[in-house]
Amino acid sequence: MAKTTGAQVIADMFKGYGVTHVFMVPAVLRRTFAELEFRTDIARIHTHGEKSAAYMADGYARASGKPGICMAQVVGALNLAAGLRDAWLAQSPVIAMTGGRDPRTKFRKLYQEVDDVPAFEPVTKWNATVDAPERIPDMVRQAFRAAVTGAPGPVHLQFRGNEGQIDAEEAEMEAEIDERCARVPPFRPEPEPEQVDRVLALLREAARPIFVVGGGVRNSRAQAELRALAEQLQIPVATSLNAKDAIPANHPLSVGVVGSYSRESANLTVKRADLVCFVGTEAGGMTTHIWQVPAPGIAAIQIDINPETIGRNYPLQASLCADARAALTRLMERAGTQPPVNRRAWLDEVAGLKHRWYDKYLPALTSDAIPIRPERICHELSLHTPDDAMVVVDTGHAGMWMGGMFDLRSASQSYIRSAGHLGWAFPAGLGAKCAQPERPVIVFTGDAGFWYHIAELETAVRWKINTVVVVNNNGGGNQSKRGFDRVYGGQQTEKGRELWTYTQVDFAEIARSIGAVGIRVTQPAQFAGALEQALAAGRPAVIDVVTDIEVLAPPPVA
Template sequence: VKRAFRIATTGRPGPVVLNVPLDVFLRSAEYGDDDFLCSPEFGRYPALRVRAEAKEAQIVLDALHKARKPVIWCGGGVIASGASAEVEAFAELTGIPVATTYMGKGAIAETHPLSLGPAGQLGRPVTNQYLADVDFVLAIGSRFTNVDTANWTVPKRGVPMIQVDIDPVEIGKNYDVIHSIWSDAKLFLQDLIAAAKETKWDGSRADRAVSDLRKSWLATSGVESPQSSPMKDEPVHPLQAMRALREAMGPDDTLICDSGFNQIWGGQYFEVERKGRYYVGPRGMGTMGFAFPAAIGAKLACPERRFVALAGDGGFMMLLHELETSIRMKTPVVVCVLNNGNLEYCRQAQIGLMGGRLLSTDFTDTNFADIAKAFGAHGVRVTRSAELRDVIREALGAPMTTVVEIVTPQSAKPDGVAF
């Protein structure tokens, strides 16, 4: 068991499967200490951080100085390392903008003037637009999956890249690199900042360009104000739901998304206002049903914080029985269910890939608010966008788990989704 904790918290943090034979569980044993399951050193992650050689920082700085339009690309490794403060500090010092993957959301506050937001197939079009002609990429803690990179077109192949990662297997796996750096993200960025302070930087041009792109996106996407998009009040468009969530939630509240379009709506349009882990999604296996139990676990770990689970009706239906768990364990969280009566991601895939032959994607009308009440939780069904913000605010202050069922139209899909 101790070895499992050691593996889970060192290197690239992650889950560990521990197979224990039944006869072992049936035996009795005595242990002399209180930490027989886990040594204090491995009770949290990241443990045993790896630091690159000092010379590596100067190699990166030299490459950045030669670049005309560099970018910092941050993945989930930045968040796992707790390196968001260092990313923001380095970006401000150099004036180099920051693009992220979904798992990297929060590497820099997305309201920061140097934040490009999420990139890739499911990222913001304006982010991909900016990345189209960058001439150098400093990649930190990113796997460069096909989705994160729009099938390895963002950034373009052939652009000079230096990749920093705690897992050497990931370096150069999906993109050729001109230099590899095996290091914990936080420690390397600390060294990079120290070295960069001895050099002059002029990032005013990039700062203005990024700011203009973000203003353009806010003005045209409809995320900033209802007047900028011709959406109806009823049913609630998912974009209106994202706006209500951002207005109702505080900067320290965390949004935990499920798999499906809900994650894309949240990834593109829910801006993380502070650096750090304030957005979570199942970006590995894309597990449906993830959001609600993940929110329960997060609440158990951090009872002083507030968590909102965002799921579609299909994903929530897979694990809605965890309402009993949440009530029994006294873990008050908010569950926002975007109910469009179907599996819209699958439906769009069937339209695009199967010639419109629809199979097993449409549901009967289910009232999730009533189901929540049957479990002893609070439930509210919202059909009008004007009501949603206040409902979410009230739910965030409730002493029990609240299911906010948001009735949304079919066929609404985020930018960038194409099959």
């Protein structure tokens, strides 16, 4: 075996695993970045912050199913760790690489010396150091394997040297690539046949069953199998925010997003069910609105690839520990040998709940009020988002508005959302566009979220990452309004209002000054044309929509 540098091995392994972009703040693994130019066509995206780099890698991973790569030198490693929290919560396969301490200079107060490894422990599946060049091939290979197997998630490799200078050292080694671990899922564990029969019997016997599906369905690429089984058994489908694109809103069995950032009719439907089948979801606090939807004690089934998840939050009558697509396929095969199920009464009840929701919110969805109501933006996006588009959504009010008010109309549309970190959506949208450059990518955020990483507009312009950012610009973070009014005695005060309002800024003007397209929308009828213009611009675009700060997202119904 010939001697080669660690940088050459890393470049060859990235190429072998199908990596197309790396997101980083220099300086880290400098020799590797030179080899990426010499040996590959991988884009090296230099961002303005380590947290943004992590978010871009996360968006890339969720859009492609392949691990997203982010990097930082030792002094920026803690920022990178902070950025991995959303990937950890969303079970997204991100590989973080950082520089680290050299054993020869530890404990001597070297410039920027901090032990960063413990900071990555809470937000990674695997957290390791690379201290010898000959270990680079097996450690990088294991990073890819850990990121994509089972329930996917972030991993961290710390390379010796504050900038990871170990990559310049030579050893007898070669690239080691396991092509199965180039994307999620590399393996599809099968369910036990007798348990498949048990689950199917329970689903058939129930009078008012419902599927509650999560991001595991998305990771498994099991959307088509889910819809087919739901149609076969005539069972309505509610989704978590992570699985909003598992079934289009116009499908007769779709009831919408359930939980805290939800649609009222979805929560009411799940509450009326007599059997809930969780598929690819941990049944955590957001999806169940802190375990109120469904209520504790409901008859439940759970299908998940992670055995630690099964039965954690609800006692179960049956379960399948398997890949979501494998489990749904086996259920379909068995269901196909049995007589059809008649659920006309239950489906009519569900349809009634959905129609009542639309009737209740139609005035807001179609409102011509000025300042613009956020519901109207969501409705316009429902009508005018291209059929092949990917929609990337922030948390907070952005997540509430879009989770409940925005409808995906096509099975070819995709939806990715923040798992809890405000400001995530814009850089994540840039990463998603890098992963799927041929698809339109529309980011929905508020001014509170956009301010976090607005510097990455320059990154988008520099690298020609042509996303469209829709900013719900009301001059504040009004999700906090209710909470601050409450602590001020139940009424709004001038001093209390200072805690959640900002200076009103024209983001379209900022976008134009950086070289992006900037469009300001002040009337509802202008939005459709603005979106069309932004999508056709061939440049990064920001649509600044001036909205009513007094309009709050409706609280979840439990």
